[in-house]
Amino acid sequence: MKILLIEDDQLLARGITTSLKVRGYQIDSILRGDHGLSAIQDLSADVIILDLNLPYLDGLQVLSQARAKGITTPVLIITARDAIAQRIQGLDLGADDYLVKPFDMDELDARIRALYRRAHGRCSDELRYRELRIITSARQVYLKGELIELGRREYDLLLLLLDSKARVLTRRQLEDSLYEEEPESNALEVHVHNLRKKLGRDLINTVRGVGYFVAA
Numbered sequence: 001m002k003i004l005l006i007e008d009d010q011l012l013a014r015g016i017t018t019s020l021k022v023r024g025y026q027i028d029s030i031l032r033g034d035h036g037l038s039a040i041q042d043l044s045a046d047v048i049i050l051d052l053n054l055p056y057l058d059g060l061q062v063l064s065q066a067r068a069k070g071i072t073t074p075v076l077i078i079t080a081r082d083a084i085a086q087r088i089q090g091l092d093l094g095a096d097d098y099l100v101k102p103f104d105m106d107e108l109d110a111r112i113r114a115l116y117r118r119a120h121g122r123c124s125d126e127l128r129y130r131e132l133r134i135i136t137s138a139r140q141v142y143l144k145g146e147l148i149e150l151g152r153r154e155y156d157l158l159l160l161l162l163d164s165k166a167r168v169l170t171r172r173q174l175e176d177s178l179y180e181e182e183p184e185s186n187a188l189e190v191h192v193h194n195l196r197k198k199l200g201r202d203l204i205n206t207v208r209g210v211g212y213f214v215a216a
């Protein structure tokens with residue numbers, strides 16, 4: 001899952017970035033509101049974590065302008081305990097949730113997962129598909145009741161495809177979501193091959209020259 005963090009406190013931003021990377025997230029961190037708005041438009045984030053007290057363009061302005069441009073990415077506001085009016089205004093402008101500083105990283109992780117589930121039409125952290133059972137909070141995948149060990153990117157690729165069932169995801173869309181830097185030319189194919197080997201050859205369908213999908 002790809003996270004965009006817009007937070008001007010460099011110490012806090014480093015702490016959040018380090019913690020989320022350890023938990024398997026990809027994260028881009030932006031320190032200024034104006035740069036954050038540009039990143040929202042340019043990066044394909046799954047969840048945005050947005051501070052309100054930002055330089056050059058405050059968080060409420062960033063949120064308002066992003067929603068006005070039709071951007072529907074879930075937004076989690078992080079803000080000071082005494083900023084009740086700002087939190088209410090943020091929710092009214094289109095934020096999906098908020099978290100008061102200081103916060104526990106386990107709670108931040110849980111709220112990110114909840115926003116991602118809601119954005120993909122799921123109400124729990126359990127996902128079932130055919131003979132697969134996936135516990136997203138633990139990043140565990142079971143096939144016919146047996147726990148299957150997947151690499152981080154194999155798991156992320158599987159979840160991306162299952163959350164977009166019957167829709168072809170292009171190579172570029174998948175690479176943008178899976179990799180922080182330009183991957184090796186055959187990296188995506190290797191992950192697809194590994195998933196087919198571990199979970200069944202008929203799981204992932206190829207549209208030659210376009211991308212991949214799983215059937216509905």
